[in-house]
Amino acid sequence: MKTVASLGAWFLSWLEAVGRAGIFLAQSVFRLPVRFNESVNLLIKQLYSVGVLSLVIVVVSGAFIGMVLALQGYSILAKFGSEEAVGQLLALALLRELAPVVTALLFAGRAGSSLTAEIGLMKATEQLSSFEMMGVDPLRRVIAPRFIAGVICLPLLSLIFSATGIIGGLVVSVGWLGVHDGAFWSLMQQSVYFDADIVNGFIKALCFSVAVTWIAVYQGYECVPTSEGIGKATTRTVVLGSLAILALDFVLTAAMFGDF
Amino acid sequence: MRSKRTELFVGCFIVLGILAFVYLAVQVSGLAFSGKKDTYQVVARFDDIGGLTSRAKVTIAGVEVGSVESIAFDKELYMGLVTMNIDSNVANIPEDSSIAILTSGLLGEKYLGITIGAEDENLVDGSEIYDTQSALVLETLISQFLFKSDDSED
Numbered sequence: 001m002k003t004v005a006s007l008g009a010w011f012l013s014w015l016e017a018v019g020r021a022g023i024f025l026a027q028s029v030f031r032l033p034v035r036f037n038e039s040v041n042l043l044i045k046q047l048y049s050v051g052v053l054s055l056v057i058v059v060v061s062g063a064f065i066g067m068v069l070a071l072q073g074y075s076i077l078a079k080f081g082s083e084e085a086v087g088q089l090l091a092l093a094l095l096r097e098l099a100p101v102v103t104a105l106l107f108a109g110r111a112g113s114s115l116t117a118e119i120g121l122m123k124a125t126e127q128l129s130s131f132e133m134m135g136v137d138p139l140r141r142v143i144a145p146r147f148i149a150g151v152i153c154l155p156l157l158s159l160i161f162s163a164t165g166i167i168g169g170l171v172v173s174v175g176w177l178g179v180h181d182g183a184f185w186s187l188m189q190q191s192v193y194f195d196a197d198i199v200n201g202f203i204k205a206l207c208f209s210v211a212v213t214w215i216a217v218y219q220g221y222e223c224v225p226t227s228e229g230i231g232k233a234t235t236r237t238v239v240l241g242s243l244a245i246l247a248l249d250f251v252l253t254a255a256m257f258g259d260f
Numbered sequence: 261m262r263s264k265r266t267e268l269f270v271g272c273f274i275v276l277g278i279l280a281f282v283y284l285a286v287q288v289s290g291l292a293f294s295g296k297k298d299t300y301q302v303v304a305r306f307d308d309i310g311g312l313t314s315r316a317k318v319t320i321a322g323v324e325v326g327s328v329e330s331i332a333f334d335k336e337l338y339m340g341l342v343t344m345n346i347d348s349n350v351a352n353i354p355e356d357s358s359i360a361i362l363t364s365g366l367l368g369e370k371y372l373g374i375t376i377g378a379e380d381e382n383l384v385d386g387s388e389i390y391d392t393q394s395a396l397v398l399e400t401l402i403s404q405f406l407f408k409s410d411d412s413e414d
Contacts, residue, residue: 044266047270047274051273052270091288095284153273156273159280159284162280163283164280166288188290189290192288192290
């Protein structure tokens, strides 16, 4: 009886947290900005710290993942005498799966954790309450630009990841392993469809960006305002963010590519 | 407070993202921005389309001249009805040409190959190619081979 009750209590508190997070998101995003110019300034600052500063890790890991894929794919495909198909393998794997998922995981670690820590520290040092004292809505001033910047940045980073991955794979397979470059591109272009692969990959990245950034800003805003609480909230952002990405990825993949 | 430096970096970042998108669209998926090409539609009925898909290419002498628009089932004749778009530049295909479902390589994708006939009249929009050759299905081929070899032993 007690177990059932505690299960019910757990479910209700979970439901409450989800509801609170939903209201929080709606309040921070769907309220119109006070002054358009000022909110653009805030957004640009966040785009810089969330997007531009994540660029290096995304480009480097994209290039290396492309190179590794090309090497692994080549060694297996060469057994069947069809090493030209490495371009096809590379493009499909990157566009459909690896670019959105890996970029989102990196983003959760690189940008999501810093968003949580920053907002959490603002809460701990009572900057959020002082905004309220001054009559400035902290949701609009602090949360909204960070959330919107995250949602804009992750799809762009995912596209950059795909492009650098394909260039990295091209360097390894054509430049180093000696795959014929005409066959490399033509097989790739034959099997990659703009709407089915590139647009679907982009939609995936967009969904991940909403999930990760939402979790990050919510965890920061709701954290216990102590140093331990901020640490826990940051950990939760990365763990919950990664799990959300992987679970969402399965659902989205089943919906997009499931009907063979 | 926003500095020019930050603005510049953000601008570069967004341009980079758009460039990556254009690169993926043009170079990787081979998307052509030339718009819809001028084409005319021709249909053909096959006994067995064996894995042909829409968007498969239509070739003459191995050169791509069009693509498969749609594949449907003709329930009156119990045949596969293939509708294809052929480039308007190639408007001189004789009416009695034959069409076959071919495979590129041993296990590659299926495509259509048109063999040119001798008639003076040409195919126009909406006309049908009557001389069709179905896809080679491996199982059918093997069973034919087995029965043939049985016959020769008698």
